[in-house]
Amino acid sequence: xxxxxxxxxxxxxxxxxxxxxxxxxxxxxxxxxxxxxxxxxxxxxxxxxxxxxxxxxxxxxxxxxxxxxxxxxxxxxxxxxxxxxxxxxxxxxxxxxxxxxxxxxxxxxxxxxxxxxxxxxxxxxxxxxxxxxxxxxxxxxxxxxxxxxxxxxxxxx
Amino acid sequence: xxxxxxxxxxxxxxxxxxxxxxxxxxxxxxxxxxxxxxxxxxxxxxxxxxxxxxxxxxxxxxxxxxxxxxxxxxxxxxxxxxxxxxxxxxxxxxxxxxxxxxxxxxxxxxxxxxxxxxxxxxxxxxxxxxxxxxxxxxxxxxxxxxxxxxxxxxxxxxxxxxxxxxxxxxxxxxxxxxxxxxxxxxxxxxxxxxxxxxxxxxxxxxxxxxxxxxxxxxxxxxxxxxxxxxxxxxxxxxxxxxxxxxxxxxxxxxxxxxxxxxxxxxxxxxxxxxxxxxxxxxxxxxxxxxxxxxxxxxxxxxxxxxxxxxxxxxxxxxxxxxxxxxxxxxxxxxxxxxxxxxxxxxxxxxxxxxxxxxxxxxxxxxxxxxxxxxxxxxxxxxxxxxxxxxxxxxxxxxxxxxxxxxxxxxxxxxxxxxxxxxxxxxxxxxxxxxxxxxxxxxxxxxxxxxxxxxxxxxxxxxxxxxxxxxxxxxxxxxxxxxxxxxxxxxxxxxxxxxxxxxxxxxxxxxxxxxxxxxxxxxxxxxxxxxxxxxxxxxxxxxxxxxxxxx
Numbered sequence: 092x093x094x095x096x097x098x099x100x101x102x103x104x105x106x107x108x109x110x111x112x113x114x115x116x117x118x119x120x121x122x123x124x125x126x127x128x129x130x131x132x133x134x135x136x137x138x139x140x141x142x143x144x145x146x147x148x149x150x151x152x153x154x155x156x157x158x159x160x161x162x163x164x165x166x167x168x169x170x171x172x173x174x175x176x177x178x179x180x181x182x183x184x185x186x187x188x189x190x191x192x193x194x195x196x197x198x199x200x201x202x203x204x205x206x207x208x209x210x211x212x213x214x215x216x217x218x219x220x221x222x223x224x225x226x227x228x229x230x231x232x233x234x235x236x237x238x239x240x241x242x243x244x245x246x247x248x
Numbered sequence: 249x250x251x252x253x254x255x256x257x258x259x260x261x262x263x264x265x266x267x268x269x270x271x272x273x274x275x276x277x278x279x280x281x282x283x284x285x286x287x288x289x290x291x292x293x294x295x296x297x298x299x300x301x302x303x304x305x306x307x308x309x310x311x312x313x314x315x316x317x318x319x320x321x322x323x324x325x326x327x328x329x330x331x332x333x334x335x336x337x338x339x340x341x342x343x344x345x346x347x348x349x350x351x352x353x354x355x356x357x358x359x360x361x362x363x364x365x366x367x368x369x370x371x372x373x374x375x376x377x378x379x380x381x382x383x384x385x386x387x388x389x390x391x392x393x394x395x396x397x398x399x400x401x402x403x404x405x406x407x408x409x410x411x412x413x414x415x416x417x418x419x420x421x422x423x424x425x426x427x428x429x430x431x432x433x434x435x436x437x438x439x440x441x442x443x444x445x446x447x448x449x450x451x452x453x454x455x456x457x458x459x460x461x462x463x464x465x466x467x468x469x470x471x472x473x474x475x476x477x478x479x480x481x482x483x484x485x486x487x488x489x490x491x492x493x494x495x496x497x498x499x500x501x502x503x504x505x506x507x508x509x510x511x512x513x514x515x516x517x518x519x520x521x522x523x524x525x526x527x528x529x530x531x532x533x534x535x536x537x538x539x540x541x542x543x544x545x546x547x548x549x550x551x552x553x554x555x556x557x558x559x560x561x562x563x564x565x566x567x568x569x570x571x572x573x574x575x576x577x578x579x580x581x582x583x584x585x586x587x588x589x590x591x592x593x594x595x596x597x598x599x600x601x602x603x604x605x606x607x608x609x610x611x612x613x614x615x616x617x618x619x620x621x622x623x624x625x626x627x628x629x630x631x632x633x634x635x636x637x638x639x640x641x642x643x644x645x646x647x648x649x650x651x652x653x654x655x656x657x658x659x660x661x662x663x664x665x666x667x668x669x670x671x672x673x674x675x676x677x678x679x680x681x682x683x684x685x686x687x688x689x690x691x692x693x694x695x696x697x698x699x700x701x702x703x704x705x706x707x708x709x710x711x712x713x714x715x716x717x718x719x720x721x722x723x724x725x726x727x728x729x730x731x732x733x734x735x736x737x738x739x740x741x742x743x744x745x746x747x748x749x750x751x752x753x754x755x756x757x758x759x760x761x762x763x764x765x766x767x768x769x770x771x772x773x774x775x776x777x778x779x780x781x782x783x784x785x786x787x788x789x790x791x792x793x794x795x796x797x798x
C-alpha cells in the first residue's frame with residue numbers, strides 16, 4: 092500500500108497522541124484510583140424500602156474519616172433522611188438507588204455525577220473541600236416533573 | 249442523468265427527509281422559547297413530547313432518509329442503473345421505513361411516547377411506538393440489502409476488481425449500520441415489545457440500556473460516514489483534483505467498522521452494573537477512532553492545499569485564499585468540516601473515563617452533538633441538497649438560489665455558533681440537559697449558570713431562532729428546486745453529480761475482503777461485550793415493571 096511521506100508522519104503523530112491520551116486516562120484510573128460512579132450490587136426495585144441501607148436513608152458515620160449517605164430516588168424527589176448534612180474534609184460514600192425509573196444524582200460544582208438505575212445500587216466516594224450548601228439535581232430525564240427534581244446537601248465545618 | 253426509476257426513488261426519500269426536517273426544527277424552535285420562559289405550551293402539548301419529536305425526527309428520520317437518497321443516487325451513478333429487483337426491494341424498504349416513521353410519529357404526537365429516542369426503560373411508551381421504530385429499522389435493512397445486492401452484481405460482472413470508491417463506502421456504511429442495529433433490534437424485539445404489550449411483567453433495565461448504547465454510538469457514525477463520503481469523493485471533484493489517496497480512504501472506512509461498535513459503554517460510564525475494567529476497555533476502543541478521524545482530516549487538507557496551489561496559491565498558506573469560496577457546494581462543506589474540529593475534540597473529552605463526570609448529561613453534550621451531527625453532518629447534507637435535488641429533477645439551480653444558499657449556511661453557522669457555545673459553557677458550569685426549566689426554584693447555583701455574557705437565557709433563544717430562520721430558507725430552496733425552478737434545457741444548465749476520479753491501482757485488494765473485516769468486527773464486539781452482557785443476564789436484579797411518568 093502506497094502512503095505519502097507526510098501521511099506517514101501524520102499517522103505516527105496520531106498514534107503518539109492516542110498513546111498519550113490513553114496513558115493519562117489509564118494512570119488516573121488505576122494508579123490514582125480515579126474511577127467514575129458505579130458498582131455491581133443489585134437490589135429488588137420493589138423492595139428498596141425494606142433493604143439496608145435504604146430502609147433508613149440518611150447519613151451515617153462508618154469510622155473517624157468515613158461517612159455513608161444512603162439515598163432513595165423516585166419520581167420526582169430524593170429521600171436522604173431528615174436533612175442531608177455531611178462534614179467537610181471527610182470521605183462520604185454515596186449509595187443510591189431508585190424505586191421507579193432511571194434518575195441521576197448530580198451535585199453541582201463537584202464531580203459527583205451518578206446515574207441511578209432501578210435494580211442497581213450506584214456508589215461514589217467523594218470528599219468535599221469547601222463547606223456550604225450544594226445543589227443536587229436529577230440530570231437524567233425521568234418524566235414531567237424531571238425539572239423539579241432537586242435537593243440540597245449541607246457541608247459543614 | 250440517472251434513470252427515471254432511481255430519480256423517483258431518491259426524490260421520495262428526500263421528500264420524507266425534509267418533511268421530518270420541517271417538523272423537527274419547529275420542535276427545536278419551541279424548545280428554546282420554553283426554556284426561555286417566553287412561551288407556554290397548551291395543556292395538550294408537553295415539553296418532553298416536543299423534545300422526543302425533535303430528537304426522533306431530526307436525528308433519526310431526516311438523516312436516514314436523506315442518506316438513502318444520497319446512496320441511491322450515488323450507487324446508480326457510480327456502478328450503473330438498478331435492475332427491476334433492486335428497484336422493487338428499495339421501494340419495499342422505503343415503504344416499510346415510512347410506515348414505521350408515521351406510526352412512531354403519531355405515537356409521539358398523541359403523547360403516548362414521551363420517552364425520548366433513547367427509550368429509557370422502565371419508562372413505558374405505547375407498544376406501537378416500539379413497533380414503529382422496529383419497522384423503521386427493518387425498512388432501512390431492506391433498502392440497505394437491496395443496495396448491497398446491486399453492488400454484488402457489479403462484483404460478479406467485474407470479478408477481481410476493486411469497486412469504485414463511492415460504492416465501497418456505501419457498502420461499508422451499510423455493513424456498519426446492520427451490525428449496529430443488531431443491538432437495538434434485540435432489545436426492541438425481545439425486551440420492549442413483549443413488556444409493553446404486557447406479555448411479560450418486567451424488563452431488565454441495565455441490559456436494555458447496554459443493548460441500546462451498543463447501537464446508539466455507531467448510530468452517530470451512520471450519520472457521519474455519508475458526510476465523509478461526500479468529503480472524500482465529492483469535494484475533490486469540486487476542487488478539480490483526484491481523490492488524495494484511494495487506499496487511505498478505504499482504510500479509514502474499514503477502521504470505522506472496527507472501532508465504532510464495541511464502544512457503547514462510554515455512554516454508560518456513570519452508571520452501575522458494569523465493572524470499571526470493562527468500562528475502561530471500551531474507553532480504549534473508543535479512542536481508536538481518533539486514527540481514522542485524523543486520517544480524514546489529513547486527506548481533506550491535502551486536497552485543499554493541492555487545489556489551492558493548482559490555482560496559483562503561493563507560500564505556506566497562500567493556497568487557502570485560492571480555494572473556490574464562491575462555490576456554494578464547496579463553502580457549505582468546508583464550514584461543516586471546520587465545525588467538526590472542536591466537535592471531535594469535544595468527543596475525546598466525553599469519552600474520557602474521568603472527564604465524562606464533569607460533562608455527563610449536562611448541556612455540554614447537547615452543544616457537542618449540535619456541532620457534530622447538527623453541523624458537520626447536517627450542513628454537509630445541505631451542501632449536497634443544493635445540487636442533488638436539481639440533479640434529480642433536471643431543474644436549474646439559479647443564481648438567486650445560490651445567493652439564498654449562502655445566506656442559509658451563513659445563518660446556520662452563526663446560529664449554531666451562538667447556541668452551541670452557550671451550551672458548552674453552561675454544561676461546564678453544571679446546567680443539565682433535557683429539562684423544560686433549569687430554575688430549581690430560583691436556587692442560587694442555578695441562577696449563576698445563566699449569569700454570563702454568552703450563557704444567559706437569551707443567547708440560546710437567539711441562536712435557536714436564527715437556526716430556524718435558516719431551516720425555513722433551506723426548505724424554500726428545496727421546494728423551489730424540486731417543483732418550481734425552470735427545467736434545464738441547454739447542456740450547461742444541467743447540474744452534475746460531482747464524483748472525483750479515484751486511482752485504485754495501488755490499493756491493496758484485502759481492503760475489500762468483507763468477511764475478513766466483518767469477522768474482526770465481531771471478534772472485537774465479543775471481546776468488549778460478551779462477558780459484561782453475560783453478567784448482566786446472570787446477575788440480574790428482579791426486573792422493573794413499566795412506568796408512565798409523563
